[in-house]
Amino acid sequence: MTAQLIDGVALARQWRARVAERAAALAARGHRPGLAVILVGDDAASQVYVRNKVKACGEAGIHSVLETYPASLTQDELLARIAALNADPTIHGILVQLPLPPHIDAQRVIEAIAPAKDVDGFHVANAGALLVGQRGYWPCTPYGCVKMLEHIGIELRGKHAVVIGRSNIVGKPMALLLLQANATVTICHSATADLGHFTRQADVVVAAVGRPRMLTADMVKPGAVVLDVGINRLPDGKLCGDVDFDTVREVAGWITPVPGGVGPMTIAMLLLNTVEAAERAAG
Numbered sequence: 065m066t067a068q069l070i071d072g073v074a075l076a077r078q079w080r081a082r083v084a085e086r087a088a089a090l091a092a093r094g095h096r097p098g099l100a101v102i103l104v105g106d107d108a109a110s111q112v113y114v115r116n117k118v119k120a121c122g123e124a125g126i127h128s129v130l131e132t133y134p135a136s137l138t139q140d141e142l143l144a145r146i147a148a149l150n151a152d153p154t155i156h157g158i159l160v161q162l163p164l165p166p167h168i169d170a171q172r173v174i175e176a177i178a179p180a181k182d183v184d185g186f187h188v189a190n191a192g193a194l195l196v197g198q199r200g201y202w203p204c205t206p207y208g209c210v211k212m213l214e215h216i217g218i219e220l221r222g223k224h225a226v227v228i229g230r231s232n233i234v235g236k237p238m239a240l241l242l243l244q245a246n247a248t249v250t251i252c253h254s255a256t257a258d259l260g261h262f263t264r265q266a267d268v269v270v271a272a273v274g275r276p277r278m279l280t281a282d283m284v285k286p287g288a289v290v291l292d293v294g295i296n297r298l299p300d301g302k303l304c305g306d307v308d309f310d311t312v313r314e315v316a317g318w319i320t321p322v323p324g325g326v327g328p329m330t331i332a333m334l335l336l337n338t339v340e341a342a343e344r345a346a347g
């Protein structure tokens with residue numbers, strides 16, 4: 065059995081087109097959605113991601129402002145910029161690209177963003193809203209995974225989902241979203257003994273640990289859905305996920321590739337959250 069591919073590029077294109085329609089409708093009412101993207105430092109991957117976000121905004125009819133600062137920017141200077149953007153009525157979404165330089169407390173910075181403009185869904189108010197099932201913004205990567213699961217039509221009620229990774233950005237919100245969809249959820253992490261014991265029971269596996277090809281075919285139940293959130297740069301410059309794609313695809317029922325899987329959906333969901341924020345602001 066060879067798994068069916070979940071094409072993140074094609075699905076992201078569909079979502080971006082839907083966002084563009086909603087952005088155009090808002091613009092026609094005089095409320096063009098606006099996103100501010102802040103990049104601090106010179107991390108090469110981050111530079112690519114913010115460029116892609118700004119380009120995607122342009123294509124969807126979302127006004128975007130890119131602010132880039134040297135790694136020497138102080139935390140107070142960054143907080144002052146966020147305060148200004150919080151007060152700017154043309155900006156509906158604010159995101160600070162992670163990682164930040166080590167002298168800046170990322171959580172402190174995230175908490176400075178107005179929850180209503182926190183289109184990354186990282187603010188504790190949005191994390192709390194997700195925890196208790198209230199309306200808020202969902203982090204873009206797990207949100208994209210949910211859309212992928214909806215797209216393939218899997219009924220999650222009663223299924224066992226295993227999330228590998230417990231980050232605030234992906235692992236924890238992913239687990240909560242799967243729980244909200246009535247899956248039985250197990251969270252595994254770096255201290256989990258015998259990871260394969262858990263993943264072999266899973267109908268859905270989400271791998272988000274940042275360890276190249278750590279999920280191998282012997283750890284996957286035949287027919288399972290495997291979502292690969294990992295983006296690992298190998299010494300030869302090539303990109304690979306947390307899943308050993310070539311072997312796992314022979315066992316799984318559905319699988320996402322890297323590149324071209326979850327990554328493009330992350331950006332599509334950012335646009336979706338931004339247009340949603342603008343709609344809420346417009347009333």
Ligand SMILES: Nc1nc2c(c(=O)[nH]1)N[C@@H](CN(C=O)c1ccc(C(=O)N[C@@H](CCC(=O)O)C(=O)O)cc1)CN2
Nearest residue numbers: 113159160161162163184204323324325327328330331
């Ligand atoms: N403020 C945020 N920072 C970070 C986030 C985030 O959601 N908000 N997530 C990641 C990086 N990220 C978005 O910012 C991101 C990573 C990867 C991709 C993507 O499309 N990847 C491509 C491959 C790109 C390449 O060639 O390098 C793919 O998987 O096909 C999009 C967004 C950490 N920081």
